[in-house]
Amino acid sequence: MKMQKIKFTLFNIRDLLLAFGPVTLMVVIVCGVGYWLVDPAPPRVIDISSGQENGSYERFAKRYAQELQKNQITLRQQISQGSEENLNRISDPDSEIEVGFVRSGSTDEAQAHERGLISLGSLFYEPIWVFYRSPKELTTISQFKGKTVNVGPDGNGVAKLFSQILSVNSMSEEDVTIQKLADTPGTVALLENKVDVLIFSSASDSPLVQMLLQTPGIRLFDFVQAEAYTRRFPFLSHVVLPRGIVDIGKDIPAHDYHLIAPTATLVAHECLHPALMGLLLQAAHRIHSGADWFSRQGEFPSDKYTEIPVAHEAEKFYKNGPPVLQRYLSFWIANFIERMWVVIVALGALFLPLSKIIPPLYVWRIRSRIYRWYGQLRMVEQAIEDVAVGDRQSVAQDQLRNLDEIEEKVNRITIPLSYAEELYGLRSHIHFVRSRVQTMLSAAVEQAAS
Incomplete structure (x- = not known):
């Protein structure tokens, strides 16, 4: 019935x-042909070259992984010695690395274009921290002559930067004894008086920085000529470590310190899927947009402070913000609509x-x-x-x-x-x-x- x-x-x-x-x-045939003709769907895995263990790059890579996982994207991290090695990995056609952290000054625009590198923007100031042992305060780099200086391992880029600093002080690497220990072993060597000077580049949240600033007998070098350095090296910025920023009650540090700082840049290979660039930029905004010791709220991420050409997707992001659809829909649905709009x-x-x-x-x-x-x-x-x-x-x-x-x-x-x-x-x-x-x-x- x-x-x-x-x-x-x-x-x-x-x-x-x-x-x-x-x-x-x-309709199915039209959709199928359209899906085949438009850009393929973004992969669900990104390989990133970060930095040394317990370093700023490694910590930030973990935070990026957490942000991307919210959209079912896996970020696989590969430890490296630092900026220089990251740059080589990204530009290597045989490498699986698609993105990494690179310090400003590591290359120039012509080389970056030739190697297929694009910038997704600068992320934070990465000051050059120069800690040393001395009974009295040193005021010029020339006073390091004859001392043992640890510049970190090959591949982190600090050795190249230190060599440039020496050159404008009428010095060369022959005037000092160079050590190339990683940041953590180098810190131990400084504390044990096995090296005289420890130089590394890191964000202000580095545990090594926090610890050394509060260690008796360890001094932080004050770049009183910081403004002059930034004129000689345009990729450097003059930043100030404010008095009392570490501990206001104990007045640490006891006065303002002038530092020179390159910026950490998120660099990708031009073959990285545009949708993933947008997702990385959104993660960068959530991670780096807050204020810290050296930057104001909203100063980073930025399309400034980078000699590597900024990607077209990044330019749109800095001008208009995230894609409209991704503000209201999930990443995958919004991406599908954006790809299939034709x-x-x-x-x-x-x-x-x-x-x-x-x-x-x-x-x-x-x-x-x-x-x-x-x-x-x-x-x-x-x-x-x-x-x-x-x-x-x-x-x-x-x-x-x-x-x-x-x-x-x-x-x-x-x-x-x-x-x-x-x-x-x-x-x-x-x-x-x-x-x-x-x-x-x-x-x-x-x-x-x-």
Whole structure:
């Protein structure tokens, strides 16, 4: 009984599907071709080259991984010696590394363009921290002559920067004894008086910086000529470590310190998917936009302070913020719509003509079930016309049986209630043709009896 009720509805599901079928197939084909032609979906894994263990780069890489995981993107971190090694990994065509932290001054615009490097923006000031042991305060780099200086391992970029600093002080690496211990072993060596000077570049939240600033007997070098350094090396900025910033109660440090600082930049290879660039930029904004010892609220991330060409996606981000759709939708849904907008517009253009074709096609399919039986009725009428008198009785009996079969099949037709009028009209017309045949049969029987 329920099935019978389902059959007599306003719409016939089967005919509706058949009417929409060709159009649906066309839409699927258009979407498939569009999906194949547009940029592929972004991968779910990014490889990043970070820095030394327990260093700022490594800590920030972990925070980026947490942010990206919110959008089901895995950030695989590979430890490195620092900025220089990161730069080489990103530009190496055989490397899987797509992004990394690079210190400003590590390359120039021409080399970056040649190596396929793009900048997603500078992230934070990364001051050059120069800690030393001395009974009195040193005021110039030339006073380091003859001392043992630890500049960190090859690949971190500090050695190259220190060599540049020495050059503008009329010195060379031969004037000092260079050690290349990693930052943590180098700190231990300074505390054990095995090296005289420890130089490294790090963000202000570095545990080593925090610890050394509060260690008795360890001094921080004050770049009183910081402004002059920034004129000689444009990739450097003059920053000030405020008095009391470490501990106001204990007045640590006891006075303002002038420092020179390159900026840490998020550098990627130009083959990185644009959608992932946008996602990394959003993560960078959440991680680096706050104020710290050296930067104001909202100063970073920034498209300034970088000699590497800024990516087009990054320029749009700094100008307009995150993509509009990603402000309201999940990353994957928004990205799909952004990639498929051409197909969506094309389908929108097709919708109007298709909307005029489908309804008539559906109506035709429903009514064709009824109208095709009129051909059978017409054949019955033709069969009883111009029949010889002697054959009328047998022809009439044959056509009555034919009408019974037609009526039986018509009774099994299921159509929506909105088209019931046509069905009942067909039945009345079958009854009309049957009446004509029966009239002819009665006349033939009377004639045979007489």
